[in-house]
Amino acid sequence: MLNDYNEVLQKLCHHLEQLVGPGVEITPQTDLINELAIDSVKLLNLIMEIEDEFDISVPINALADVQTVHELASLIHRIKAQEQ
Amino acid sequence: MTSTINLEGKTLSSTIAKLNAPLTQAFNPQLLSSEQPAAAIPTPTYNTQAQRLADFDTLIAALEYAASGTSGYNFYDAKGNLRSVLSYRALRQNAQAAARQLLGLGLARGDRVAIIADTTPEFVEIFYACRYAGLVPYAMPVPVNLGSHAVYVRQLRGMLEAGQASAALANVDYVGFLKEAAEESRDLRWVGTPEQLRELPALNTELAANSPDEIAYLQFTSGSTRMPRGVVITEGALMSNLQGIVRHGLNIRAGDRCASWLPFYHDMGLVGMVMAPMVAQVSVDYLATRDFAIRPLQWLRLISRNRATVAFSQPFGLKLCTLRVRDSDLEDLDLSSWRAAGVGAEMIRPDTLRSFAEKFAPAGFDARAFLPCYGLAESTLAVTFSQGGQGFQSLRVDAATLVDKKVAVRLQVEGRKYSEFVNCGRALPGHTVKVVDEAGGQLPDLRVGSVLVQGSSIMTGYFNNPEDTCKTLKPGNWLDTGDLGFLFEGDLYITGRRTDVIIVNGRNIRAQDIEELAEQQPEVRTREASAFGITDANDVTTIVLVIECRLTSVTDRQSLTSRLQRLVYMAFGVNCLVELVPPHTLPRTSSGKLSRFAARQGFIQRTQMTDQLSAESGDK
Numbered sequence: 138m139l140n141d142y143n144e145v146l147q148k149l150c151h152h153l154e155q156l157v158g159p160g161v162e163i164t165p166q167t168d169l170i171n172e173l174a175i176d177s178v179k180l181l182n183l184i185m186e187i188e189d190e191f192d193i194s195v196p197i198n199a200l201a202d203v204q205t206v207h208e209l210a211s212l213i214h215r216i217k218a219q220e221q
Numbered sequence: 222m223t224s225t226i227n228l229e230g231k232t233l234s235s236t237i238a239k240l241n242a243p244l245t246q247a248f249n250p251q252l253l254s255s256e257q258p259a260a261a262i263p264t265p266t267y268n269t270q271a272q273r274l275a276d277f278d279t280l281i282a283a284l285e286y287a288a289s290g291t292s293g294y295n296f297y298d299a300k301g302n303l304r305s306v307l308s309y310r311a312l313r314q315n316a317q318a319a320a321r322q323l324l325g326l327g328l329a330r331g332d333r334v335a336i337i338a339d340t341t342p343e344f345v346e347i348f349y350a351c352r353y354a355g356l357v358p359y360a361m362p363v364p365v366n367l368g369s370h371a372v373y374v375r376q377l378r379g380m381l382e383a384g385q386a387s388a389a390l391a392n393v394d395y396v397g398f399l400k401e402a403a404e405e406s407r408d409l410r411w412v413g414t415p416e417q418l419r420e421l422p423a424l425n426t427e428l429a430a431n432s433p434d435e436i437a438y439l440q441f442t443s444g445s446t447r448m449p450r451g452v453v454i455t456e457g458a459l460m461s462n463l464q465g466i467v468r469h470g471l472n473i474r475a476g477d478r479c480a481s482w483l484p485f486y487h488d489m490g491l492v493g494m495v496m497a498p499m500v501a502q503v504s505v506d507y508l509a510t511r512d513f514a515i516r517p518l519q520w521l522r523l524i525s526r527n528r529a530t531v532a533f534s535q536p537f538g539l540k541l542c543t544l545r546v547r548d549s550d551l552e553d554l555d556l557s558s559w560r561a562a563g564v565g566a567e568m569i570r571p572d573t574l575r576s577f578a579e580k581f582a583p584a585g586f587d588a589r590a591f592l593p594c595y596g597l598a599e600s601t602l603a604v605t606f607s608q609g610g611q612g613f614q615s616l617r618v619d620a621a622t623l624v625d626k627k628v629a630v631r632l633q634v635e636g637r638k639y640s641e642f643v644n645c646g647r648a649l650p651g652h653t654v655k656v657v658d659e660a661g662g663q664l665p666d667l668r669v670g671s672v673l674v675q676g677s678s679i680m681t682g683y684f685n686n687p688e689d690t691c692k693t694l695k696p697g698n699w700l701d702t703g704d705l706g707f708l709f710e711g712d713l714y715i716t717g718r719r720t721d722v723i724i725v726n727g728r729n730i731r732a733q734d735i736e737e738l739a740e741q742q743p744e745v746r747t748r749e750a751s752a753f754g755i756t757d758a759n760d761v762t763t764i765v766l767v768i769e770c771r772l773t774s775v776t777d778r779q780s781l782t783s784r785l786q787r788l789v790y791m792a793f794g795v796n797c798l799v800e801l802v803p804p805h806t807l808p809r810t811s812s813g814k815l816s817r818f819a820a821r822q823g824f825i826q827r828t829q830m831t832d833q834l835s836a837e838s839g840d841k
Contacts, residue, residue: 169367170790171783178726180367180794185515194299197363197511198394204368 145191145217146210152186153206165207191217263527264293264308264504266478274473275464275500279431279456281352283463283500288313292504294495296342299512301519301526307342309499312349319350319415321423326388326411330355330429333384333439337361337377337391337399338485340509343415345485345495347390352437353428359384359439359451360486363395365511366794370398377402379449381409384439384684390415433457439684440488440598442729451684452598459496462601462678465649466493467501470594470606471531471561479505480529482513482520482538489566492602493533503531517542518550521584525554533563536570537726539577546580557585561609565594567724568715569643570760571615588612595645595713599693599700601678605654605713607646614644616714618667627669629707629714642706642714652676654713656706661695664707669716672706673699721817723754725762725795732817735797738788739766744781751807751820752797764789764797767820769804800824 150163157163157173169175175183184195193216203209270290277283293308307315323334334351338344338360351358361380364373381389381402388411391399396414403412431437437459439451467473479498483490490510498505506523513520521542524532564574578588589612596603607613618629620638632639648654655663656670664670679700682690693701703722706715723730732752739750749769756762766785772778782799789797808819 168787171787174796175367176790176794176796181514188515196394197365198398200367201364201370201373201398202368 142210142214145214146206148190149187149206149210149213152183152190156183163206165205165210167206168204169206169209170204187213193217193220261303262306263295263303263506264306265291266476266504266528268292268475268502270502272473272475272502275460275467275497277460277500278433279352280437280459280496280500281349281431283460284309284313284316284349287499287502290502292502294342294345295504295506296340297506297508297519297523299509299516299519301522305342307345309502312342312346315346316349316353317428318423319346319418320353320428321426322418322421323350323354323356323388324424324426325422328354328356328387328410331357331436332387333357333359335359335361335381335384335386335389337363337395338491339363339392339395340485340507341392343392347415347418348438348495352431355429355431355435357436357438359386359441360491361441362484362486363511364398366791369791369794372792374398374401376449378405380441380451381406383441383449383686384451388412390418431456433460436681440491441486442598450686450689453681453684454601455681458601458678458680459492460500461651461676462492462603462649463497463500465651465678466497466603466606469649470592470603470609471497471563472609473501473503473531477501477503477530478527479503480508480520480523480527480532481505482508482510483533483535484510487566488596488598488602489533489535493563498531513538514541516545518546521546521554521556521581524559525556525584528558530558531561531563532559533565535566536564536573537567539564540573543573543576543580551581551584554581554584556581557587559586559590561592562586562590563592563594564613565596565603565645567729568717569593569613569645571613571641571643572760574613574643593643593645595704595715597702597704599680599702600652600674600676601680603649603678604652604674604702605646605648607644607712614712615641616644616709617641623669623716629667629669629709629716631667640716642716644709645713645715647711647713648674648676649678652678654708655699656708666709667707669705669707672702672704672713672715674702675699723752723762723764725754725764725793728793728795730764730793730795734792735764735766735789738792739768739785742781742784744770744772744777748815749804749807751815751817753817753821753824755798755821755825764793764795765800765821765824766797767800767802767807767824769807770801771804772801800827 153163156179188195191213199212203212268290287309295303296305298304334356336344336347336358348358361377385408387408389399389409393414400412403409433456435456437454437456439453441449441451479494481494483494485491506527508520508523574591589610591613592609593607593613594603595605617632617639619632620640622628622630623640653675655673657663657673658670675698695701704715705717706713721732723732735752736750739745740747745768751767753765754762755765778801785799786797808816
């Protein structure tokens, strides 16, 4: 069902909004580190939520190449697509 | 299934490779179905052999003995399923086979082998294989931060160089990073995965015994990207420390079982929860650090389900459990078997332990299980242990006297502002702890100073780094721990770190590394950046980076600030506060060196922040 990238993006943004609080605009180009200040503890929470929401396992080595919301959404989408 | 595992090496390795599905399984649809292969039974708690408590000359001698019993290592996945079983018997067999393959690469005795240490059976096999082959292994970390690719590769490169590795291994998830890091290396003769090593021809040779005075392994100590330091530990030092841990510290006995999420690339994970259980023939259940960090409950479930008795954590790990485990989860937990809840590796705050005990008391956790201890990689692992079975003891001292006079005065009247410190216990047999002032003179009880250790577990030095070795190992082979504390009635209390190390979320970050990152920016001059940690009342540490800055345009200043924050994040995985100040704001010592201590005081004054960390002294 979640093969659609846009749907992944939408759900991801929803989680990010809850994590960083109101008043921050989140777009695919938003930088997770610089603009959303996702530190290591917030990242753990985020991964847990992503794994629960999308029922996937996010490999830690793939995160080393993720910096923007779009890159994270693509990663989730890719894992999800390959698992189906 | 466990019976086939004890058969010959080849079947075993492939079984384990399959069972221990690496992280790439996320990309493999077949492995992720609900019918994941699972190992049937973990190694038993009660062994068939007589227990020997680390009375061996070398690590391999200990493994040879453990291999005649039934205990071993067990690896669990994020969902709590048993994914692979590596009995000590199977470990011996696989490690010997891999040792001959390592020797087949043409490596000579004493050559270093670098291994990226994910929580897998393969890491453990290669580590022991190195010792069978007379090679010196060292563990390297896995990447943990978002967008850290380039920084991680640099970090690996630094470690490969500092340890002058001749061979390097990583599992399939990390070997790409490793190969990138190895590109310019002159010393490396081989880089690959454990599976690739298995394909190589074995050298058909007798494996020579090790001697107590040869190097057992190197332990890298900081997350520093530039100039990482490899602690050199001999077999003799290792066995001495392991004996102290299992006999004196933990009083290991029949019926003990360990559960651990600690990374294999940290001394507490590797020495404390890989080697120490093996030299006492105790079974261990592992959860990968990543899986613990995301779902700390799984560690507690493992303890509960397998009736573990010994499990260690940094205070930060206990805090994660307290914060993240839901009350509804408590019903299914029974932590009453947990008799030794070791706590160490960073400053222990009494409140962290109290909150944990309060939260998990309904699940049967007994606060008397808390076992505070103190140690560092430069002393193999452990230096002091508190008395087992008594819970943690602490001392409340007058906060003002502590700061002004560096004296711990026990609180006489209620209502005064106090600092509370946890009793870390006494030195292991064969070790002495003393506290000295800045001139090196020994201080009496309750006087705060530098903590020095002497004894049989001390490192021989930092690998290929006489300068740092000389700074750390004082005359008489006294190890300067870099920590501050005081002694009281023979027990050690740690009050803080010197300002050159900042601990954030359980990780040690060297202030110098952050300052160097800043100084690499064109706008920042050498000696115009100062980094330090600020800990607030909720025990949250923030890194502050103060920069003397000549930029006037708002855009330029903004650009520098956000670039610095990004660089610090990518290198260390933490956010930092950047403050730009006019030139000549940062206080300097008479020799022109920046004083981080004074810079920190200045920052606190400017921002009116109150800082509860009170007993840190200035730089030397």
